[in-house]
Amino acid sequence: MIESPIPLESLRRSSGTFVDAVGLPPSVYSDADFHAFEMEAVFGSEWLCVGRQEQIPDAGDYLSVMRVGEPLLVVRTSNGSIHVMSAVCQHRGMCVTANTNRTDDDMLDPPDLESGSTRTFRCPYHFWVYDLEGQLLGAPEMAKTTGFEMADVQLPALAVELWQGFIFANFDVDATPLAPRLAKLDDALTNYDVESLVTVDPLTIPDVPFNWKIMVENFMEMYHNSRLHHGIHDFAPSSGAWYADYEPGDAAMFGFNETLEPDGGFNPTFKALFPPLSGTTMEERQRVVFALVAPSLLMGFQSDSAFWFYVDPTGPTTHALSMAYIFPASTIELPDFAETLEAAIEGVSNFNRQDMPTNVATQAGMQSRYAPRGRYGWQEAVLPQFNSWLVERYEAASDKT
Ligand code: FES
Numbered sequence: 001m002i003e004s005p006i007p008l009e010s011l012r013r014s015s016g017t018f019v020d021a022v023g024l025p026p027s028v029y030s031d032a033d034f035h036a037f038e039m040e041a042v043f044g045s046e047w048l049c050v051g052r053q054e055q056i057p058d059a060g061d062y063l064s065v066m067r068v069g070e071p072l073l074v075v076r077t078s079n080g081s082i083h084v085m086s087a088v089c090q091h092r093g094m095c096v097t098a099n100t101n102r103t104d105d106d107m108l109d110p111p112d113l114e115s116g117s118t119r120t121f122r123c124p125y126h127f128w129v130y131d132l133e134g135q136l137l138g139a140p141e142m143a144k145t146t147g148f149e150m151a152d153v154q155l156p157a158l159a160v161e162l163w164q165g166f167i168f169a170n171f172d173v174d175a176t177p178l179a180p181r182l183a184k185l186d187d188a189l190t191n192y193d194v195e196s197l198v199t200v201d202p203l204t205i206p207d208v209p210f211n212w213k214i215m216v217e218n219f220m221e222m223y224h225n226s227r228l229h230h231g232i233h234d235f236a237p238s239s240g241a242w243y244a245d246y247e248p249g250d251a252a253m254f255g256f257n258e259t260l261e262p263d264g265g266f267n268p269t270f271k272a273l274f275p276p277l278s279g280t281t282m283e284e285r286q287r288v289v290f291a292l293v294a295p296s297l298l299m300g301f302q303s304d305s306a307f308w309f310y311v312d313p314t315g316p317t318t319h320a321l322s323m324a325y326i327f328p329a330s331t332i333e334l335p336d337f338a339e340t341l342e343a344a345i346e347g348v349s350n351f352n353r354q355d356m357p358t359n360v361a362t363q364a365g366m367q368s369r370y371a372p373r374g375r376y377g378w379q380e381a382v383l384p385q386f387n388s389w390l391v392e393r394y395e396a397a398s399d400k401t
């Protein structure tokens, strides 16, 4: 049974459109009870991105990731499908790992730092061994235990869905499918051929000191582009922003920001550093697209590349943030790719150097006794859309009680 610690009536004032919505109650950004409610109401039953399919191309390839405190294994099985399961050993709860030689030091590494290829997973504690789909295959010295059948023991599986090359998992195995609710975003991204893009290895910052929603809001709204980022964002002024409509049932929110010239870029040259994506139109090359597959996959598309962020709440006022670029394979094969990528990353860090302290300060402000439930401008129309999506989940979870 879960119940929102903040009355639904109060939360509903943040739904709707920028014309009449107000900001979410400030305690949604810091209250421990609300955080526990939200983890269940939103993250317990929604689709969470756990990686890209090209990260695990062959049978036995796996990623271990942490999502809302749950250690998970994302595995390419022998039949080529992708399986996502808990890494928690069903004996006494240690985390299983690839059945390779690990040193004692490795065992203390956070489980989300692993990837590789294996035939089985083994628990380092008492050597129970599981296959690629989590079926228990071996358990030493258990024969004398009454009624113990290996066939009865599996690593718990999550629901899995693939969309545009992204792998999504859901703790609710009966969840409503995701892809049909992303049709509008599919239309907007047709020419980007997102499924064929190839990710570089994500970089994860484990302890980002503000609530996950502050990160989502900062990524998605374009109101601040011409203000906080004035000078470095002038090639794409906020006046050129617009957002797609959001209707209840949609799983994504997205918007566009026109650039003054085609092939703009988030770096000191204001120009794209890589060749333009081959299928895109001139119109598409003169704008950026920002999208949220709620709750936590953020994507940005520009004329030469895309990037994806994953926001994983780790507490009421903290989250882990993973970031990676994705490119056409032909771009990654370019001889000067590594150096150009470094320049691109350095360019984006100029924006992060402004966004990150702003988000930290916003977290503090939202914990102030004077924290606002402020009004929204049209250039941040996506924020009440995101609120609407959240409130739908808060309400649905409360209805179940
Ligand atoms: S806890 Fe995994 S084998 Fe004992």
Ligand SMILES: [Fe+2]
Residues within 6 Å of the ligand: 218, 224, 229, 351, 355
């Ligand atoms: Fe920003």
